[in-house]
Amino acid sequence: MDKESIVKLDKDYIAQFYGRMELAPISGKNATVVNADGREYVDFTSGIGVNSLGIADEGWINAVTDQLKKIQHISNYYYSEQTGLLAEKLVKASGMKRAFFCNSGAEANEGAIKTARKYSFDKYGEGRNRIICLTNSFHGRTLTTLAATGQDVFHQFFFPFTEGFDFVPINDIEALNNAINSSVCAIMCEPIQGESGVNPLSPEYAKEIKKLCSENDLLLIFDEVQTGIGRTGRMFAFQHLDVTPDICSLAKGLGGGLPVGAVLLGERCECTLAPGQHGTTFGGNPAVAAGANAVMERVAEPEFLKSVLDKGEYIRAAVSSWGLDTVVEVRGAGLMVGVQVRCSHKEVAKKCLENGLMILTAGKDVVRMLPPLTINYDEIDRGLEILHGVLRSM
Ligand SMILES: Cc1ncc(COP(=O)(O)O)c(C=O)c1O
Structure with missing residues (x-):
């Protein structure tokens, strides 16, 4: 099907609440995407931090298809x-x-919130159920995770x-x-706020949260939906902070492209x-779990995580070295990179796409990169050259 026909189907039949970019990818390899018109694009998005092993990774495909040939789904009964x-890999890591x-990040956070409230209910009874979240956080699109999201723009209509x-x-x-009082049961935050602009928790703050949680018997929930599974150069971003949460939500990169979310539970709430x-019908079914196992095996290799750190450093150093007035700050960890800009971040992303680079935005003024963790230096250089050209022209 040509690109125009694909776009027409979307406009005619899909509810129109996405501001789609002008691209209809039909295939690809690693961090290179092929559009329906045959043109190639460098991918600095990995489907918003999902395709950890890039597009069409053979090991991942084999793991999923081998499982599909045996049994695709059976339910959690x-x-x-x-x-x-x-589960074993996640717990050990x-x-x-x-x-x-x-099945998703929002659902993982729902599970995390339910666990925290139940933990408190079991110990203290009703009325101790509030959760402290951070301004500018993002935790998902269900009614509860929207409520937990610290941005007023999401607290409308519904x-x-x-x-x-x-x-x-x-x-x-x-x-x-x-903010801590007798009605609070948990503190919930992202180790690095992704959607609002790649804003990291300071290590001192993370340690203080942990301390306050221990002193007040609150559960610490880290939302690692975006930062988890090697994205920041450690398996979990909390490992940079040296602070282990009581509950950790995961999704995106865990499945490598199939929908899976997970909630990890610490000692205090493992049986809550x-x-x-x-419960869930689909959650963690054999096929998505097989894909996630392939992701976990690769990402857990020390050389793999080191390569994520190296590539992230390389990208940040390159953007900083351009010395452009348009660039306010370059930040992030591993392959979660935010470039705060003085010009319109949306315009940068649009122009990058016109020039062959898929890139994300975040917050009010950040151009965000979440490339596949397997991106190679040739793909990085091609993408950076396009980004440099666009930023220089703004
Ligand atoms: C930190 C964080 N939490 C939760 C979510 C929601 O995940 P999902 O879209 O899979 O529901 C996202 C999505 O961007 C996220 O970045």
Whole structure:
């Protein structure tokens, strides 16, 4: 099908709430995407941090298709080898105790919130259910995760939202201290805020959160939907901070392109949810778990994580070395890179696409890169050359 026909189908039949870019990818390899008109693009997006091993990775395809040939789905009424193996890998890599699965980041956060509230209910009864979140956070699109998201723009139209979320500014220890009271059960945040502009927690702040959680018997929830599974050059971003949460939500890069989310549970809450209190039809089914196992095996290799750190440093150093007035700051960790710009970030992304580079935006003024973790230096250089040209022209 040519690009125009694909676009027409979308415009005629799909609910129009995405501002789509002018591209209809039909195939690709690693960080190179082929458009329906045959033109190639460098991919600095990986489907918003999802295609960890790039496009059409053979190991990943084999893992998924081998499993598909055996059994594609069976429901959580039964045991599944791939799902169990995935839980084992996640638990061992994180130092946490148990995992449960779902299908997306928002759903993982719903599971995390339910766990935190149930933990508190079991110990303290009703009324201790508030969760402190950060201003400018992003936790998903369900009613509850929108309510947990610290951006007013998401708190419109769909009333009533789930109650019980308070917001404090990132890295402000005093504000956090002041927000804690007897109705709070948890603190929830992203180690690096992704959607609002690649804003990291400071290590001191992360340690203070952990301390306050221990002192007040609050659960610490890290939303690692975007930062997890090697994205920042460690398996989990919390490993940079040396702070292990009680609950960690995952999705995006875990599945390598298939929809899977996970919630990791620490010692305090590993048994909080009892039979019948949570569940899912699809979550962590054998096929997606097989793909996620292939991702975990690759990412866990020390050389792999080191290469993510090296490539991230290379990109940040390159952008900084251009010395452009348009660039305010370059930040991030590993292959989660934010370039704060003085010009319109949306215009930068649009022009990059016209010139053959897929790139993301975040927040009000950040151009964001989340390339496949397997991107090679040739692809990086081709992408950076396009970005440089665009930024220089702005
Ligand atoms: C930190 C974070 N949490 C949650 C979500 C929601 O994930 P999903 O779109 O898979 O529901 C996202 C998506 O961008 C995210 O970046």
